[in-house]
Amino acid sequence: MAKGLFIVLDGLDGSGKSVMIERLKRYLDSKGYRILATREPTDGEYGRQARELLKREKDPMANAQKCLELYVKDRKEHLEKTVLPFLKKEGSNIVLCDRYYYSTLAFQHTQGLSWENVLNANKGFEKPDVAFILDVPPETALERISKSRNQKEKFEQLEFMKKLRKNFLQLPELLKEDTIRIIDASKGKEEVFKQLKEEMDKLL
Numbered sequence: 523m524a525k526g527l528f529i530v531l532d533g534l535d536g537s538g539k540s541v542m543i544e545r546l547k548r549y550l551d552s553k554g555y556r557i558l559a560t561r562e563p564t565d566g567e568y569g570r571q572a573r574e575l576l577k578r579e580k581d582p583m584a585n586a587q588k589c590l591e592l593y594v595k596d597r598k599e600h601l602e603k604t605v606l607p608f609l610k611k612e613g614s615n616i617v618l619c620d621r622y623y624y625s626t627l628a629f630q631h632t633q634g635l636s637w638e639n640v641l642n643a644n645k646g647f648e649k650p651d652v653a654f655i656l657d658v659p660p661e662t663a664l665e666r667i668s669k670s671r672n673q674k675e676k677f678e679q680l681e682f683m684k685k686l687r688k689n690f691l692q693l694p695e696l697l698k699e700d701t702i703r704i705i706d707a708s709k710g711k712e713e714v715f716k717q718l719k720e721e722m723d724k725l726l
C-alpha cells in the first residue's frame with residue numbers, strides 16, 4: 523500500500539454499515555494501520571441540519587433539493603477538514619467512511635431528482651479507492667432496524683426502500699470510473715465480514 527486508502531461503506535439503513543465499519547476498524551487496527559472511522563452526514567453544521575430533517579419529517583419524498591444541498595455542503599466540509607488531511611499524513615492511513623456520495627445519488631434520485639442533477643451536484647469529489655455497497659432486501663433491513671431501535675426515520679419505509687435499493691444497484695453502471703463492489707449483506711455478520719475482509723486484503 524503506497525499511499526493512504528479511502529474506503530466507503532454504503533447501502534440501505536439497516537444494511538450493516540456501522541457494524542461492519544467497526545469490525546473492519548478492529549481488523550485493520552490489529553494489522554498496524556492508522557484508521558479514521560468517520561461518517562456522513564457529519565456532526566458539522568450542515569450535517570446536523572440534515573439529520574434534524576431526517577428525524578423531524580415523515581414524508582420520504584419531501585425536501586429533495588434541500589436534502590441534496592445539505593449533503594453536498596456537508597461532504598465538501600468533511601473532505602476538506604477531515605478526510606483529505608488524514609489521508610495526507612505520513613504513514614499507512616486508512617479512512618473508513620460510513621456513507622458517501624453513493625447515498626446522496628441513490629436517495630435523492632429516489633426522492634425524484636434526476637440522475638443528471640444529483641450527479642452534477644457531486645461532481646469533483648474525491649473518488650474512494652473502493653466503495654462497498656452492502657446490498658440487502660429492504661424487508662431484511664427494516665427487520666434489523668426494528669430490532670435495534672424504536673424510532674423510524676424519514677426514509678425508512680418499504681416502498682421507498684425498494685426503489686432505493688434498485689437505485690443503489692444502478693450505481694456501478696452510472697459511475698464507470700468508480701470502483702464499486704456490491705456485497706451480499708443479507709448473510710450473517712460473519713459471512714458479510716468475510717467478504718469485506720477478502721476485498722480489503724486485496725488492497726493492502
Ligand SMILES: Nc1ncnc2c1ncn2[C@@H]1O[C@H](COP(=O)(O)OP(=O)(O)OP(=O)(O)O)[C@@H](O)[C@H]1O
Pocket residue numbers: 533534535536537538539540541542666667669670707708709710711712714
Ligand atoms: N449481517 C447481519 N445479520 C444480522 N444482523 C445484522 C447484520 N448486520 C447488522 N445487523 C444488525 O442490524 C442492525 C443494523 O445494523 P447497522 O446499525 O450496522 O446498520 P447501518 O447500515 O449502520 O444502519 P443505519 O444506516 O441506520 O445507520 C444492528 O442491530 C446490527 O447488529
Ligand SMILES: [Mg+2]
Pocket residue numbers: 539540541620
Ligand atoms: Mg449506521
